[in-house]
Amino acid sequence: MDRAVAIAHRGPAHGPNPRVGCVLLGPDGTVLGEGWHRGAGTAHAEVAAIADARAGGFDLTGSTAVVTLEPCNHTGRTGPCVDALAQAGVGTVVFGVTDPGDASSGGAAALIRRGIPARLEPHPGAQVLTRRWVASMRRGRPYVIAKWASTLDGRMAAADGTSFWITGEEAREHAHRVRAEVDAIAVGTGTVLTDDPALTARPGGSPAAHQPLRVVVGTRDTAGRRVWEGGGALAIASHDPAVVLEELWAREARTVIVEGGPTMLTAFLRAGLVDEVHAYIAPALLGAGPTVVDDLGIGTMRDSLRGQAVTSERLGADTLITALLTEGV
Ligand SMILES: NC(=O)c1ccc[n+]([C@@H]2O[C@H](COP(=O)([O-])OP(=O)(O)OC[C@H]3O[C@@H](n4cnc5c(N)ncnc54)[C@H](OP(=O)(O)O)[C@@H]3O)[C@@H](O)[C@H]2O)c1
Secondary structure, three states: OHHHHHHHOOOOOOOOOOOOEEEEEOOOOOEEEEEEOOOOOOOOHHHHHHHHHHHOOOOOOOOEEEEEEOOOOOOOOOOOHHHHHHHHOOOEEEEEEOOOOOOOOOHHHHHHHOOOOEEEOOOHHHHHHHHHHHHHHHHOOOEEEEEEEEOOOOEOOOOOOOOOOOOOHHHHHHHHHHHOOOOEEEEEHHHHHHHOOOOOOOHHHOOOOOOOEEEEEOOOOOOOOHHHOOOOOEEEOOOOHHHHHHHHHHOOOOEEEEOOOHHHHHHHHHOOOOOEEEEEEOOOOOOOOOEOOOOOOOOOHHHOOOOEEEEEEEEOOEEEEEEEOOOOO
8 A cells, every 4th residue: 555655756746636656456455456546537557557557567456555545435536436447357356445425436435246355444645645635525625725924023014914924935935835736725805906916836836737717706806917927817796705715616626725814814714614724934023914814702721723644844944834724634
């Protein structure tokens, strides 16, 4: 399973499908083939592994398939993996995470009905790999990361509205790498009108091969701003975070970053629609200017929103704190 997880990481983190890896083992434990999913519309990991084994001239009768995710049991852009495994003669299937998808789940039961033992062996690496995707499928909405850069005193911008640059180069580089792994970046019209961000993913200073959908939320006119350059950006004229997420889900976005400003962040947090926080904190003080979030309707300490699985990382002079906010992610 460690190997299946390692090769799964070669696949894209963005897109409607999760990263999946599969290793086919012979009865003596020899690796007969391996494959990973390269993104929606391409072969699933199991099918890629079967093709790899066949290319090597191996007979898969009685082999064991070790897959990071429960094999799918439905026809989407490709056929069911359950059929492919059965037709190839695979004898046993072991998987690291159960598929929660409405349409794609039930693969293990379907395999067992065909006389192919299939069992879940929970694997932390496989869970990390699919965590955001599994959460989005369970919720039926995109997984939401709220990202911001702030000063030590929690300011997102100075009194005059300027926010370039609160954090240093390392922190900004990190944020570009995260952008390259998600399906969409959403900001409010306030950020577009004040900061005029391009909202593109430019890790290492160059545009990433995958560019997330750029989304502007609000009703004000933002024509002529950089976000519209090159086409393809999306305007959502709503103040309701649930409507924003519905629209993005319909466009097959599974992971979205909300990058501010404070109005948007407050609305998403208030609605309980933030799964993960990325707070880049600079060792600077401003004393005035907008704070990251406004009133969340929390009146007492007991009701404060508390992050779990908190990590911190030094990025130059700045610190990135990540935390999970919702249950079951
Ligand atoms: N440090 C950082 O990480 C960071 C990141 C982004 C922005 N900023 C700073 O944030 C400041 C801009 O703040 P902002 O709050 O105006 O930005 P914002 O949240 O990006 O935009 C606010 C606008 O979003 C729309 N909106 C979306 N959902 C809403 C809701 N639930 N309720 C009300 N309005 C909603 C409204 O647009 P309409 O009025 O058009 O309907 C509202 O005026 C700037 O100074 C910028 O530099 C800092």
